Amino acid sequence: MGVVTDKSYFDAILLLAAALILFSFLPYVSADPFSAAGHITLLAVSENSNNYIESGNTADLYLEIKDGNGKVYLDTFPLSKIDTQLSTRFARDYACHYLDKDCSKLDFFYTIRSDSLIIGGPSAGAAAAVLTIALLDNQKIDQSIAVTGTINSGGIIGPVGSIKAKIAIASANNIKKVLIPKGKRYYLEKESLLLAEHIAKNNENINESRNKTINKPINYTDLNLNISTDLYEYGKEKGIEVKEVLTIDEAMREYTGIDYSINLDEITLDPLYVITMNKIAKDLCERYVKLQQNWKSQHESEGSKENISLYDESILLINRSNIAMSKGQSYAAASFCFGANVNLNTLLFNATLQTAERQNHQLEQLFAAVIKAKNDLNKQELETITDLQAYLVVKERLDEAEDIIKKTLDAVKAIWTIDTANKINITNSLEMESIYYNIAFSAERLYSAYLWSSFINHQGRRFDLNEDVIKEGCIKKIAETEERLQYLHLTYPYEVTDITIGIKKAYDNLHNDNYKQCLSQALKTKAEIDVILSVSGIDDQNLQELLAVKSNVINQIIAKQQKKDIFPILGYSYYEYSQSLADKDISSALIYAEYAIEFSNIEIYLDDKTITNQRNIFNEIRDYLSIDIEMVLVFIIGILAGVFLASRNNQQY
Structure with a gap:
């Protein structure tokens, strides 16, 4: 048998210590530094105050992408407008998400050079996204191609102006192919349109003077004017190929020859x-049957025209619910039954709550129930994305019910004061109908909140959902939404009051420490902005195709989340409801x-930061001391090796 000496123990411990130090540093030893650089051609035009093209050029x-801290830098000459700056940031964000790449340790340096007096407009968004994706994925792009269009949610390439002029510019600068947004093949000529309108106006005046009436509307095509230009044919005349593209996937295929589209996994519910969800839908729809029986037995013969209208509407909603259930769309079915229940309860309250005392009593009971439900909700422990999203649904319903109850209590007081003072019968007035409806809506909101609370069951991957984590997610989402709002103001000519109110609500929740509601409101507001940006300039006939693209994006997101043991119940529910509305209400769909996209991606704002913080500590030490962690590691290993060899030499006789 060999003799184990103290020296052997020392050697073993020394080797073990060296191994532990080596492996403990491995996560912080950076891989080869990332570095990439590339170029893409933009098409730029400038317009005068009358929106006519004055000049254009490429x-x-x-x-250039380097290791860094997730910053975006833009260097332009001449100066750029704010929408160009935002376009590059959106392009970076989209590219990183497109490739599912963590860009928090990379810096992006965008440089634009142009002969124009000022660089402005969002039309560089698609080009910037293509270039960023290509560099992050180490792909070369075809320099003979140019693309014009914005970058919108879901990778949709949005419409821009002056496309015909940009094609001419491309032709004069050796570009062989121009990619334009889907639906923009036929270009409306401003000069021809103005002339057509002038001729039509004159013809209209002639008809009026002769017949005093206009027998038929003027059809511009009857005027034999070329109001629109086929840009495909125009491109051929210029010796250039013009092609419509709807998504970044299509643009990347043109630029790189690579098909980036993904064979999507089917969502496994x-x-x-x-x-x-089936239980919730069944409960709400069975509730309708009971309410219907009550109304029929008591008040069908006495119903007014308004009541009959409400009843008929409830039947239509139930029919839609049955169709949704047959397609497996239980969330949509539950939503339709909810609406039907509100209508029937309105009819029942119309018959049973015809005094101020009864109305106040009903509202006070509802208010007490809402407050109790809120207190119970706040005691719930949230551990998963499902828990959080269920909490948001329940909280939203309870908040909405509470707000309506308070306003209705004030309305009851005001309306019965008028009745007493003027000695008039207001029982069947429009104001009173509104009170009945609000009481019914609040009652059904409270009931649906109770049903949704059953989703808080801690199923799925666990997250650290403490207030600090959610607050950080809320702040990030507000910042992202603010950028989108700035972009919208610069590119959309109309008022967006609802959007402004939405972002204000998010800030109010943040300042009142309601971080969960803050995050939810910011998610919804960004979604509403993205809807406007996505549909702006899109022809009606292309809206269904746009919805199909967004549906594919949602499928992709949810399928990825499921691989992480996450099922975003609210994201999927919104997706399902969108599908149920597609044929009847494309705008709401x-x-x-968009809600589905945002709420399915909520996980990216809530990741546990433990590992990241550990890595940041080492990065901060390295930056602060201006030392190279890798060289320190080599130095430590060298010392340990020297000590080990010295100890071995001392053992030799």
Whole structure:
């Protein structure tokens, strides 16, 4: 048997210590530094105060990506407008998300050079996104291609102006192909349109003077004027290919020859979601049957025209609910039954709450129930994304019910004061109908909140959902939404009062320490902004295609989340509701699709920061001391090796 000496123990301990130090530093030893640089051609025009093209030229967009801290830098000559600056930031954000790449340790340096007097407009967004994706993915792009268009949510390439002029500019600068936004092949000629309107106006005046009436509307095509230009044919005349593209996927295929589209996994519905949502839908729809029986037995013969109208509407909603259930759309079915229940309860309250005392009593009971439900909700422990999203649904419903109850209590007081003072019967007035409806809506909101609370069951991947984490997520989302709002103000000519109110609500929740509601409101407001940006300039016939693209994006997001043991119940529910509205209400369908995108991605604002913080500590030490962690590691290993060899030499006789 060999003799184990103290020296052997020392050697073993020394080797173990060296190994532990080596492996403990491995996560912080950076890989080869990331560095990439590239160029893409932009098409730029300038317009005078009357919106006519004065000049145009190409511009050069350069991008250099280096290791850093997630910053975006923009160097332009001449100066750029704020929308150009925001376009580059959106392009970076989209590219990183597109490739599912963590860009928090990379800096992006965008440089634009142009002969124009000032660089402005969002039309560089798609080009910037293409260039950024290509560099992050180490791909070369075809320099003979140019693209014009904005970058919108879901990778949609949005419309821009002056496309015909940009094609001419491309032709004069050796560009072989121009990619334009989908639906913009036929370009409306301003001069021809003005002339057509002038001729039409004259013809209209002639008809009026002769017949005093206009027998038929003027059709501009009857005037034999070329009001629109086929840009495909125009491109051929200029010796250049013009092609419509809808998404960044299509643009990347043109620029790189690579198909970036993903074969999407089918969403596998979480069994617990299916069971719970089916139960909610069944409960709400069975509730309708009971309410219907009550109304029929008591008041059908006495119903006014307004009551009959409400009843008929409830039947239509139930029919839609049945269709939704047959398609497996339980959230949509529950929503339709909810609406039907509100209508029937309105009819019942119309018959049973015809005094101020009864109305006040009903409202006070509802108010007490809402406050109790809120207190119970605040005691719930939230551990998963499902828990958080269920909390947001329940809280929103309770807040809405409380707000309506308070306003209705004030309305009851005001309306019965008028009745007493003027000695008039207001029982069937429009104001009173509104009170009945508000009481019914509040009652059904409270009931649906109770049903949704069953989703708070801690199923799925655990997250650190303390107030600090959610506050940080709220602040990040507000900042992102603010940037989108600035962009909207610069590119959209109309008032967006609802959007402004939405961002204010998010700030109010932040300042009142309501961080969960802050995050939810910011998510919704950004979604509403993205809807406007996405549909702006899109022809009606292309809206269904736009919805299909967004639906594919939602499928992709949810499928990825499921691989992380996350099922975003609210994101999926919004997606399902969007699908149920597609044939009847495309605008609402697009809004709910955007909600689905945002709420399915909520996880990116809530990741546990423990590992990141550890890494940051080492980065801060390295930066502060201006030392290279890798060289320190080599130095430590060298010392340990020297000590080990010295100890071995001392053992030799």
